Amino acid sequence: MSARRTELTRTAARLFAEKGYHGTSIGDLAEAMGVQKGSLYAHIESKADLLWEVAREGSAAFHAALDAVADEGPVVERIRAALRAHLRVVAEQLDVATVFVREWRYLEGERRDEFVTERRRYEERFRALFREGRELGELRADLDDATAALLALSAANWAYTWLRPGSETDELADRFTALLLDGMRGYASR
Amino acid sequence: MSARRTELTRTAARLFAEKGYHGTSIGDLAEAMGVQKGSLYAHIESKADLLWEVAREGSAAFHAALDAVADEGPVVERIRAALRAHLRVVAEQLDVATVFVREWRYLEGERRDEFVTERRRYEERFRALFREGRELGELRADLDDATAALLALSAANWAYTWLRPGSETDELADRFTALLLDGMRGYASR
DNA sequence: TTGAGAGGCTAACGATCGTTCGGAAGGTGG
DNA sequence: CCACCTTCCGAACGATCGTTAGCCTCTCAA
Numbered sequence: 001m002s003a004r005r006t007e008l009t010r011t012a013a014r015l016f017a018e019k020g021y022h023g024t025s026i027g028d029l030a031e032a033m034g035v036q037k038g039s040l041y042a043h044i045e046s047k048a049d050l051l052w053e054v055a056r057e058g059s060a061a062f063h064a065a066l067d068a069v070a071d072e073g074p075v076v077e078r079i080r081a082a083l084r085a086h087l088r089v090v091a092e093q094l095d096v097a098t099v100f101v102r103e104w105r106y107l108e109g110e111r112r113d114e115f116v117t118e119r120r121r122y123e124e125r126f127r128a129l130f131r132e133g134r135e136l137g138e139l140r141a142d143l144d145d146a147t148a149a150l151l152a153l154s155a156a157n158w159a160y161t162w163l164r165p166g167s168e169t170d171e172l173a174d175r176f177t178a179l180l181l182d183g184m185r186g187y188a189s190r
Numbered sequence: 191m192s193a194r195r196t197e198l199t200r201t202a203a204r205l206f207a208e209k210g211y212h213g214t215s216i217g218d219l220a221e222a223m224g225v226q227k228g229s230l231y232a233h234i235e236s237k238a239d240l241l242w243e244v245a246r247e248g249s250a251a252f253h254a255a256l257d258a259v260a261d262e263g264p265v266v267e268r269i270r271a272a273l274r275a276h277l278r279v280v281a282e283q284l285d286v287a288t289v290f291v292r293e294w295r296y297l298e299g300e301r302r303d304e305f306v307t308e309r310r311r312y313e314e315r316f317r318a319l320f321r322e323g324r325e326l327g328e329l330r331a332d333l334d335d336a337t338a339a340l341l342a343l344s345a346a347n348w349a350y351t352w353l354r355p356g357s358e359t360d361e362l363a364d365r366f367t368a369l370l371l372d373g374m375r376g377y378a379s380r
Numbered sequence: 381t382t383g384a385g386a387g388g389c390t391a392a393c394g395a396t397c398g399t400t401c402g403g404a405a406g407g408t409g410g
Numbered sequence: 411c412c413a414c415c416t417t418c419c420g421a422a423c424g425a426t427c428g429t430t431a432g433c434c435t436c437t438c439a440a
Contacts, residue, residue, distance in 0.1 A: 139374045140376040180373060183371050227398085
């Protein structure tokens, strides 16, 4: 893919995150690229192509980040690593992450189905960590792992709204992990 | 406000939640109301009015729900009550809640500023619970209450994506509360 | 030196957008 | 019975939408 084409995708990610997919016109994109709107069609076939591309980039980034998490060792450490990985992607590719979390729903047809499949798979990989943690006895035996995963994923999926690039995401992830593991209650009242 | 006007607001909330504000045309709204699109202007001055109204309805609903939470008694119980209140609003007014969480950003000018103020205030009310819990010794003394509130608010704000009307929201809220308070770790490894 | 491809321009297309307007039907209160 | 108010219709408005077309101008490899 040419440099110009890559730049267009980045610009699309930025504008889609900022103003929404339907709130961003081809004219807006062209203006941001410093070009007449008709010229964009040297690179794409339709506006929907750009949404698809950014959404796929998001899928790829989040899955790749999870791939780097060890699949052995203490589950607790893997949960911490998974949260770190997720928040790192959000901070480093905030626009792409925003499209991945919020704008994907304007995809249509097969592309939408394919995206949803990948998104479900991502959440399932997350969920598996909590299930395994309970089964291996690292997490409490009576843990409702579906709810636990939902809580962790809520924090992960909501992060794009407040996380700003340059944040110390590893520390943030660790604070979340500590909270999830040990809770907020004082030792005395436990 | 006339019955017809109320119906229009409800329809707007539904369509904005379903297809997004910019993804919903005046024509879509008119069709859903069984009317020509010009006819809608007997009720509104602009499409933006509808977004503003639904967003305000969301603000009002969430604040009212928090108002019903006692301002004394054990903080832990008030946190549980606050989560219950929030999830109940999401489940009972899913469309309005969706606009409150996701579509508000298409508000413009003063209205946007006013909404943001109300939204900040809502989150601040939430945050105060965790601060107070720490100060009163009900939550651990070394609690990072900003992060704790962020985690709880993440769960609350993300709920519109998966909560379906008719869910037993009180139970869900209690599961979240239990997780937040006592964590996921097994007693043995604590 | 030539030719091909990449990237951009201008102009225009049909469609759809949000909004306006004058008029008419129907019900309500005086 | 009349005057009014609400609600809707039908038609049109200018603006903007995504997309297409033909043509021009570089760059660079053959």
